[in-house]
Amino acid sequence: MQTFEFVVDAAGRGPLSALVRLSRVKSNPDVQINLVLVCLSLGANASALQLLDDVCPADPLDCNYLAINPTYRALRTSSRFQQIAKKYTAVTLK
Numbered sequence: 001m002q003t004f005e006f007v008v009d010a011a012g013r014g015p016l017s018a019l020v021r022l023s024r025v026k027s028n029p030d031v032q033i034n035l036v037l038v039c040l041s042l043g044a045n046a047s048a049l050q051l052l053d054d055v056c057p058a059d060p061l062d063c064n065y066l067a068i069n070p071t072y073r074a075l076r077t078s079s080r081f082q083q084i085a086k087k088y089t090a091v092t093l094k
Contacts, residue, residue, distance in 0.1 A: 029059030040074060049080050056088050063088035 032055040039048035056063035066072055066085040075081040 029055045029062055032058070033062045037071065040071065043074075045074055045078070049075065049078065049084075052081070052084050056084055060088050065089065 032051055036048045036051045036055065039045070039051060052063065052066075063084070066081070067089040072081065072085075
């Protein structure tokens with residue numbers, strides 16, 4: 001079971017608590033890639049990277065545009081993201 005770095009209030013509620021529960025369920029890659037996008041929109045970049053580690057091997061076509069998609073701009077400075085993008089991106093940027 002993976003652990004995710006989400007911040008919730010003391011009672012376990014908050015905008016990220018539902019996402020925590022959803023991210024623990026192994027579902028199809030389409031759902032997982034949407035969870036990545038939700039993580040990014042909430043600023044949970046570490047969790048987005050963890051999910052990308054799972055979704056890209058399961059469905060490489062969903063990850064073939066990581067290096068050029070502006071949605072992933074917040075992750076571009078991460079060496080981990082750069083490795084994932086390099087492995088799965090079909091185009092080379094110069």
